[in-house]
Amino acid sequence: MKVEQIAIFLENRSGRLAEITAILAENGINIRALSLADTADFGILRLIVNDNDKAKKILKENGFTVGKTEVLVVEVPDHPGGLAGTLKVIKAANLNVEYMYAFAQRSGQTGLIIFRFDEVDLAIAALQKAGLRILTGEEVYAI
Amino acid sequence: MIFSDQETLSRDQLQILQLDRLQKLVARVYEKVPYYKGKMDAAGVVPQDIKTLEDIRKLPFTTKEDLRKNYPFGLFTVPMDDVVRVHASSGTTGKPTVVGYTKEDIKLWAGLMARSLSAAGVTKSDMIQNAYGYGLFTGGLGAHYGAEELGATVIPISGGQTKRQITIMQDFGSTVLLSTPSYALNLAEAIADAGIDPASLALKVGIFGAEPWSENMREELERKLSLKAIDIYGLSEIIGPGVAVGCIEEQKGLHIFEDHFLPEIVDRDTFEPLAVGEEGELVFTTLTKTAFPVIRYRTKDISRLIDTPCSCGRSFMRMPKVTGRTDDMLIIRGVNVFPSQIEHVLMSVEGVEPHYQIIVDRQGSMDTMEVQVEVSESVFSDEIKKLEGLSKRIQAEIKDLIGSSCKISLVEPKTIARSEGKAQRVIDKRKI
Numbered sequence: 392m393k394v395e396q397i398a399i400f401l402e403n404r405s406g407r408l409a410e411i412t413a414i415l416a417e418n419g420i421n422i423r424a425l426s427l428a429d430t431a432d433f434g435i436l437r438l439i440v441n442d443n444d445k446a447k448k449i450l451k452e453n454g455f456t457v458g459k460t461e462v463l464v465v466e467v468p469d470h471p472g473g474l475a476g477t478l479k480v481i482k483a484a485n486l487n488v489e490y491m492y493a494f495a496q497r498s499g500q501t502g503l504i505i506f507r508f509d510e511v512d513l514a515i516a517a518l519q520k521a522g523l524r525i526l527t528g529e530e531v532y533a534i
Numbered sequence: 535m536i537f538s539d540q541e542t543l544s545r546d547q548l549q550i551l552q553l554d555r556l557q558k559l560v561a562r563v564y565e566k567v568p569y570y571k572g573k574m575d576a577a578g579v580v581p582q583d584i585k586t587l588e589d590i591r592k593l594p595f596t597t598k599e600d601l602r603k604n605y606p607f608g609l610f611t612v613p614m615d616d617v618v619r620v621h622a623s624s625g626t627t628g629k630p631t632v633v634g635y636t637k638e639d640i641k642l643w644a645g646l647m648a649r650s651l652s653a654a655g656v657t658k659s660d661m662i663q664n665a666y667g668y669g670l671f672t673g674g675l676g677a678h679y680g681a682e683e684l685g686a687t688v689i690p691i692s693g694g695q696t697k698r699q700i701t702i703m704q705d706f707g708s709t710v711l712l713s714t715p716s717y718a719l720n721l722a723e724a725i726a727d728a729g730i731d732p733a734s735l736a737l738k739v740g741i742f743g744a745e746p747w748s749e750n751m752r753e754e755l756e757r758k759l760s761l762k763a764i765d766i767y768g769l770s771e772i773i774g775p776g777v778a779v780g781c782i783e784e785q786k787g788l789h790i791f792e793d794h795f796l797p798e799i800v801d802r803d804t805f806e807p808l809a810v811g812e813e814g815e816l817v818f819t820t821l822t823k824t825a826f827p828v829i830r831y832r833t834k835d836i837s838r839l840i841d842t843p844c845s846c847g848r849s850f851m852r853m854p855k856v857t858g859r860t861d862d863m864l865i866i867r868g869v870n871v872f873p874s875q876i877e878h879v880l881m882s883v884e885g886v887e888p889h890y891q892i893i894v895d896r897q898g899s900m901d902t903m904e905v906q907v908e909v910s911e912s913v914f915s916d917e918i919k920k921l922e923g924l925s926k927r928i929q930a931e932i933k934d935l936i937g938s939s940c941k942i943s944l945v946e947p948k949t950i951a952r953s954e955g956k957a958q959r960v961i962d963k964r965k966i
Contacts (some may be wrong), residue, residue: 398916400909402946428918432925433909433944435916454948456909477878489917507916 392515393461394528396505397445400456401427401434416455420446423534424464424505426492437492439464439505441532461511464531466501466524467493473502477523484517487508496534503531506525537652537684541848542794548849552796553587555821560584560593563827566611569604570829590819591807595830598631601771606632612825621770623870633672633770634825640679642822646776647680653789653846654741654764654909655782656710658685661736663703665713666744667719668692670696672774673744677712680776683802686710693717696724706738714868715747715755715763719899722758739782741766743775745865746857748965752785765855771831772818778853782826783845787852791841798830799839799849802860805832813838815860816853834860843913858880862960864894866901869938873959876905879931881925885912896964903940905932908947918927 398480401407408427415422424439440446443459467473474493481488489507494501503526508514518525542641543551543924561581563570574580579592601609610617616636623631635643656662662681666673674692681688689706691699693713699721702708711718719738725732737759743766752763767777767788777795778788790797798817799808808814816833836858837849864871873892880886888908893904907928915921923944933939 396916400914400944400946402944402949430918430922433921435918435921437916441707454946456911456947457915458911458914458916530860 392463392525392527394439394464394505394526394531396434396437396439396507397447397450398458398460399436399438400458400516401436402506403431403433408436410453411450411455413496414449414529415440415446418445418449420449423531424492424494424503426490426505428490439531443532456483460507463506463508463511463518464526465504465506465518467484467504469495469500469502471495474504477504477518480517480521480523481506481514486514486515506513535652535655535657536847537649541649541789541791541850543793543849545849548792549587551793552764552821553584556587556590556796557581557584559819559821559827563611563829569600569608569610573600587796589931590798590830593829595805595817595832595834596828598771598834600733601631602629605629607634609828610634610825611827612636617825619675621672621675621774623770630819630918631771632671635823636825639773639823639825642794643676643773643776644679644683646773646794647676648683649680649791650766650776650779651677651680651684651686651710652712652782653779653848654739655762656681656684656686656739656741659687660686660709661707661880662686662710662712663691663693663699663706664672665693665699665711665717666775672768672770673714676774676776677741680701681712696721700725700728700730703735703737704730706849709736709738711737711740711759711761713740713742714744715742715751716745716868716899716901718742718755718759718763719751722755725759725900732758735760738763739764741779743767745868747855747858747864749855750965766858769833769835771828771833772820773823777818781844781846781848785868786844787840787854789844789848789850789852791845792850794820797839797853799837800832802836808838810839810841810851816856819925824850834863836860863904864960865894866894866903869936871903871936872940875935876932877959879935880905880907880930882931883913883928885910886924886928889947889950890959893959893963894960896965901964903938904943906943906945906950908950909944910947 421441426437428435447457467477491506493504563579573594577594617634619635668674738762740763755763765780768777778790780788796819799814802815816835816837820827835856836851841851889908891906895902929942
């Protein structure tokens with residue numbers, strides 16, 4: 392259920408993101424989902440890739456600070472109100488979303504939302520109870 | 535203007551006076567202060583060994599560490615009944631340094647400050663706006679008593695309240711401004727912002743000290759405040775302001791009041807005495823103070839001695855403006871900051887890497903301090919609020935310790951240059 396995501400600390404310096412993507416490319420790592428959170432002083436790059444362990448190892452070797460987090464990837468119907476319905480479930484269960492980002496599938500009728508919850512297990516239970524599908528790591532890495 | 539005849543003594547007369555005072559001082563501290571006696575015994579020197587002024591070299595140095603070991607009153611040579619005032623440093627690097635004065639010491643100090651003001655061209659007809667801080671810091675009260683001794687009118691306004699300073703300057707017709715050079719620049723900018731022509735003010739002289747400043751800064755202050763800027767030097771361990779002062783005639787170097795303070799310049803690494811003209815660490819022996827005399831106090835300030843005559847007629851040697859120190863102390867907005875304090879704060883935050891750098895700069899007349907901290911895996915989080923919380927926490931703890939705020943920048947690991955020898959913790963971009 393839980394999907395591994397890596398997060399990388401970035402100073403606000405030009406070219407840093409280009410360096411990371413180049414390193415990943417050289418090592419044959421494919422990015423599945425990406426989100427960049429930025430502040431005036433620094434940024435956090437969050438990635439789901441096809442091989443998290445390898446990506447983490449390589450980035451660390453290149454001097455980056457890398458963290459690993461578990462997130463949930465939830466299928467949301469790709470029509471108006473699809474996301475609203477999901478968030479209603481989350482609200483009803485009193486779950487706190489730390490952050491979220493989305494990506495659409497190349498084919499199919501659903502969008503995918505990546506959620507970072509404080510209480511992952513409670514979130515899984517609530518979402519499943521509402522009949523929402525949570526993707527497994529294997530499914531996500533292989534997208 | 536020469537305030538005291540002693541300022542024009544011939545070198546021979548001065549040296550006779552100095553030797554007599556030195557011998558009496560050494561005998562007194564040997565007798566009164568067990569700590570000094572212990573240090574002299576360990577160095578194998580007794581008061582009778584001081585036969586010439588050069589013999590001062592036989593005496594051990596006194597350092598801030600010695601003062602700390604004897605906190606608060608251990609180096610006083612008189613009973614507390616005879617001490618009428620104490621001043622203290624801020625104690626930012628540990629125990630504060632406490633200094634004491636007898637009634638005679640206060641009088642002596644006031645006389646020295648009156649001399650200093652006089653050297654700067656101040657007379658009893660002047661209106662002195664004293665914007666040095668009043669309190670445990672020696673600047674405010676030291677200057678205040680000197681101004682009264684001279685017979686001038688003092689406005690004891692202390693630092694801050696910039697708008698009020700300007701109003702008073704206009705309404706009272708202040709002719710002399712006493713403050714730190716950075717605060718004077720602050721005032722100058724506020725005067726300009728208020729659309730006031732500095733030439734419309736009555737200011738003629740500014741006496742600035744207590745922090746390093748440059749000749750460029752002098753020119754700027756003279757232009758922006760429409761006055762003559764005079765340097766003053768002193769430190770609480772010696773007496774406070776009034777150890778040395780520039781003269782209005784030349785404005786080149788500060789005359790050291792050698793009849794009261796015996797200066798030496800020593801090599802900054804070996805502490806061996808250096809000849810006149812050579813640059814090194816300034817060392818002072820107080821020849822006439824009673825409650826808290828110091829022998830060969832290492833100031834950590836870098837300067838040199840100039841013995842060429844000055845057109846003002848004072849026979850005392852001069853020292854150029856102090857612009858550097860032998861230790862890594864920073865003066866940021868008038869506050870003493872040691873990188874070790876910042877390090878202490880950082881190290882107390884779990885997971886913070888020992889790699890940091892302090893970048894000091896000046897924006898307008900304000901000093902700025904940025905602390906760059908490398909983000910290790912153990913403090914890193916994928917959540918912005920946690921990283922921002924970390925930087926806020928460090929900021930608050932630094933402010934708590936040094937009383938001055940700074941910017942915290944989280945940086946990637948290994949981005950702070952590693953040095954092979956002593957780490958360069960501080961990058962000071964200020965032009966001093």
